[in-house]
Amino acid sequence: MQNRPWRAGAALVLLTLAAYANSLWNGFVWDDEVLVRENPFIRNGTYLPTLFTTDLVHNSHGGPAYYRPLQTVTYLLDYQLWGTNPTGYHLTNVLLHTLCVVLVWLTLRRIISDPVIPLLVAAVFAVHPLNTSAVTYISGRADSLALAGMLGAFLFHHHYRQHQPPRLLLFIAALLSYVAALFSRENALLFPLLLIVLSGPPWRRACRYAIPFLILAAAFLAWRAAVIEHVDKPILSAWPISWDLRLQLILRSLAMYLGLLFWPVHLQMDRSVAFAAWQVGVVGLIVAAALVISLVWSARRQPVIFRGLLWFAVTLLPLTGALNLVATVAEHWLYVPMIGFYLALAVVIVRHTRWLLPGCAVVLCALMLRTIVRNRDWADGSVFFSRQARVAGYSERTFTNLGHTLVVTGQTDAGLAALERAEQLNPRCPTAKYNLAVVLALRGELDGAQQKLHACLELAPDDPTGWELAAQLAEARREHRHALHHYRRAISCTLDVGVRLRFARFLLRHGRTREALATLEECQYLEPGNAGTYRLLAELLTAIGQTARAAEARELAASLDRHS
DSSP: OOSOHHHHHHHHHHHHHHHHGGGGGOOOOTHHIIIIITOGGGSSGGGHHHHTSSOSSTTOOSSOOOOOHHHHHHHHHHHHHHTTOHHHHHHHHHHHHHHHHHHHHHHHHHHOOOSHHHHHHHHHHHHOGGGHHHHTSGGGHHHHHHHHHHHHHHHHHHHHHTTOSSHHHHHHHHHHHHHHHHTTOGGGGGHHHHHHHHHOSSHHHHHHHHHHHHHHHHHHHHHHHHHHHHHTOOSSOOOOOOHHHHHHHHHHHHHHHHHHHHOOOSOOSOOOGGGSOHHHHHHHHHHHHHHHHHHHHHHHHOHHHHHHHHHHHHHHGGGSSSSOOSOSOOGGGGTTHHHHHHHHHHHHHHHHOGGGHHHHHHHHHHHHHHHHHHHHHTSSHHHHHHHHHHHOTTOHHHHHHHHHHHHHTTOHHHHHHHHHHHHHHOTTOHHHHHHHHHHHHHTTOHHHHHHHHHHHHHHOTTOHHHHHHHHHHHHHTTOHHHHHHHHHHHHHTOOOHHHHHHHHHHHHHTTOHHHHHHHHHHHHHHOTTOHHHHHHHHHHHHHTTOHHHHHHHHHHHHHHOTTO
16 A cells, blocks of 8 residues: 555545445435525525625524535535435535545645554544534535645645645645635634644744634634624524533533544434533543643654644534533534544554554444444434434424424324424423424414414514414414514514515415515515526416516526526
């Protein structure tokens, strides 16, 4: 392998493809519905400038904002090729992860001369089941996009530092790669620290290397803050907990992460340290102490181990409870840190305990088989949430999503039971109450649906989906004036064109064509590229006898969304 490095690269590619081949037949799961299947912003190129001036979940109600425009750009490109066929999106995810595997191998070859260690670390990274939440899950694509950008920036900058021509182009390529990483996921802000770690001593020179990237990071933060302020969402949700409790979260998270790195079982997407025993915090304290001691010990004696552990620390510690993120522990947050951890471990095995090397092949096979099995958990929403409910029985979000998915697939009774379980776990969960109202309405129990919806709107009075359901219930009771009022309340809470299109259809059903036309004009102003607007406009124009204009609207809709 040392004399023929392309063979090692080819072996890594084949290994990665083999581990994730069975994910290609999975469907859309969880956030994939919002980010891909129901996302009008990926239907045509007219939305492209808008993607950089809005958040990831466009026009969604509530919650912190995620600014990841490059992730949505890749969905837009996928949609032009595949429409809403999930296989194409899964293929893109697998190819992106394969690219990251090769970049990990190339990066580690630049910082260590031993050819075995980079190959071993890249192979573990390729097949590790923790990475399924970034690879098998279409919405997890941001992790591989950001890592590819960061490692690409390092490699371009490394060649630039080696005075390889053309130097200026290499430097520009490094900066552009980092910009791509920043526009992919927030953890790319940590790259200047990672660059210092990868560049190695002398550390003063490594810090100088990071200065251009720090400037880019600062400029990106300013731009991101302006965008988030424009969409009127918090950068981070309020989190009124004491710092001593945050320290406990950090320690518990560290213990859980270390356990997952050594024993990746009971994998799930709704893990919480709040339900962990106090002993987990003690283990976390031991892990933190061991990490500090190892860093101090290896700083002079084992520089590669030191850099691996430092890589692990600087890319993971900000995600362990110091900030109020969407979770206290998330498996995909190990996507970048695990490389540093396994680099340090591989050095120990290869250089100091070589008798363990034969066992590495067994471990790789076991990890790969676990990944193949885990891929099947993501087959579709009902499979995913059913299996997650077995290991996250404390999570009302899991049972809410399970109930919603079961109802959508026609399993109304099972969905109702799951939603009732979610409500029991958290009586103040508006989403569970909303979904219960939907189920009861489908069963014809309008009074029960109204009661649940009233409780939902008391908890979330500005939720447009709640007011839209109230309008639909009023229409079912033939209370058209109330339905009109509720629809107007819904559109006052959001700029979402989808709500307005459903309102316009309501107006059209009840012969209020002038108001429907005015609503569609508002939709055209808010989203000029929305094909659904022109399809409904064609229906309206046909209804009032303007067939020529209706044909033009249909042609425009087809040109804006050829897969519809």
